[in-house]
Amino acid sequence: MVKRFEDLTFTDDFMFCKVMQEPYLCKRLIEMILFDSIGKISYISLQHNIKTYEQAKSIRLDVLVQTENGKFYDVEMQVSNERNIPKRMRFYQAAIDISFLDKGNSYTNLNDTFIIFICMFDTVGKNMPIYTFENICIEDKNTTLQDGTQKVIINAEAFKNIKNDDLKEFLEYLKTGKAKTEFTRRLEKMIQAIKNNEQARQEYRLMSTFEMDARDRGAHDKALETAKLMKMEKCDNNFIMRMTGLSETEIEKL
Structure with missing residues (x-):
């Protein structure tokens, strides 16, 4: 947080x-x-x-x-x-x-x-x-x-x-x-x-938003990579969805 x-x-x-x-x-x-x-x-x-x-x-x-x-x-x-x-x-x-x-x-x-x-x-x-x-x-x-x-x-x-x-x-x-x-x-x-200082407050808000977005993108990329490996191991799509939090559409595109 x-x-x-x-x-x-x-x-x-x-x-x-x-x-x-x-x-x-x-x-x-x-x-x-x-x-x-x-x-x-x-x-x-x-x-x-x-x-x-x-x-x-x-x-x-x-x-x-x-x-x-x-x-x-x-x-x-x-x-x-x-x-x-x-x-x-x-x-x-x-x-x-x-x-x-x-x-x-x-x-x-x-x-x-x-x-x-x-x-x-x-x-x-x-x-x-x-x-x-x-x-x-x-x-x-x-x-x-x-x-x-x-x-x-x-x-x-x-x-x-x-x-x-x-x-x-x-x-x-x-x-x-x-x-x-x-x-x-x-x-x-x-x-x-x-x-x-209001400008400092806005700088912190923007920086926090940027860093949160970067972390979210990083977590999503890691989930995609994990899903790829699970697909290679012939794991069931429902199991991959539970483990990675990805949608069925995202998994099917891999």
């Missing part, structure tokens, strides 16, 4: 992207997670689509940020655990590299990239609030590959285990909805402003 516009929170995809389009909030959040200054933001791209070639799987990044020094920051909000985040981060990294390195350019021109997943669950399973990954030499743990990439996974469930007060309060805000700091109160103020 589609969530009501009035009930959206920062962890919902639509609201997350809307809030993150505000440069100050976006910059502050990234710096809070990385414990480092990122410099001035050049641009923010929301729901950024990348498709490297015709047969390749396309991806849609929640928030892609580039700073004046050329570095990229992909920030993703993840509410449900689909148990694929490590491989998704690998694919996202590759897609960004291929998308932004023009033909003929040297590999040294690849931008530094940071892939950040803010998760409402512990995808690694070590009960740590932050997991930071870089390519490290197995034979010498003090040696990194220095390929300009870093992957960060945030585990909001472990907000009590972090010493940094600002990040702790932010993660607690994600879990409880209670805004106790200047930053989280600004997030809430932005969310309320968006909810009072």
